[in-house]
Amino acid sequence: MRAIAIHSRDTSPAAPAGIRAHAACEPPRLIERPVPTPEAGQVLIAVSACGVCRTDLHIADGDLPLPHSPVIPGHEIVGRIVALGTGVTGFAHGQRVGVPWLGWTCGTCAHCLRGEENLCDDARFTGYQIDGGYAEYTVADARCCFALPDAYDDAEVAPLLCAGLIGYRALRMAGDAPRLGLYGFGAAAHIIAQVALWQGRSLYAFSRPGDDSAQAFARRLGATWAGASDALPPVPLDAAILFAPVGALVPAALRAVRKGGTVVCAGIHMSDIPSFPYSLLWGERRIVSVANLTRRDGEQFLALAPQVPVRTEVTTFPLADAAEAMARVRDGRINGAAVLVMDGLQQAGLQ
């Protein structure tokens, strides 16, 4: 099968000191691999679509260390089950399933026992420790797979699996916030904006200064206000969710929320947060992070999405063009989400 892999660069002692973090990996490239065999509890999936998430860029750019080399990224996987390992229940041959970032949990650590499997001490992640969906086939732990709502085609549903699920968890963390700010108006924000509006919240969208296209996109989706991330909204916000991985946005968002307001950091990686005066946090403002997802988040969100209905805006790329898709996400040259589709499916209407 064909797959896109990220290899670590040769880090021989000859490498110059102070080598930049993003030199840690080679550019993503196409490789040939045998089709994997599902072990007990796993399903083998013929992948039809896989979303490109910012976390994939953090892996490719060396912001997150490679757990091994090479890594096949991709954790917004949509495909059909073509083989079942022993002991799999609840799924059938031929069924369409989705695979998210949380790919394996131990079930026995204190967090798992509390139902916080998103915080599992030994959690393994799809497209990171576990080979992901930038590939024609992948294996996944059946306990982490989701049945997918029929209302979406394969490319449309892919972004729901990370941008949607983790965005939804972030939205829940924001609490009952009628005036909600979203910093970074990419794949996750464009999904969560629709849910927030449907819930009757008013939306304030922040994007990179000068990114008129993202601001227009936010207004088109129904944002009350859209502006630059260094601007203050016209009214104090009840909560703000940071989807952009920029630490400097934490004090910016604290400035924008009212006393008692919450700032939710939704990304898995963020640049360092600059120091800021305590007065910004004072007044019972809170900063929280969101880690991964629980099975419950996934089931709730995938049931909710067709009711809203959440519409995803996707730009599709063939698997071989993964590097180009990633570059466009990195540069903010995608409105909505980038999705890789496997050969033959793009022309065939993604059956």
Ligand SMILES: [Zn+2]
């Ligand atoms: Zn993701």
Ligand SMILES: [Zn+2]
């Ligand atoms: Zn655990």
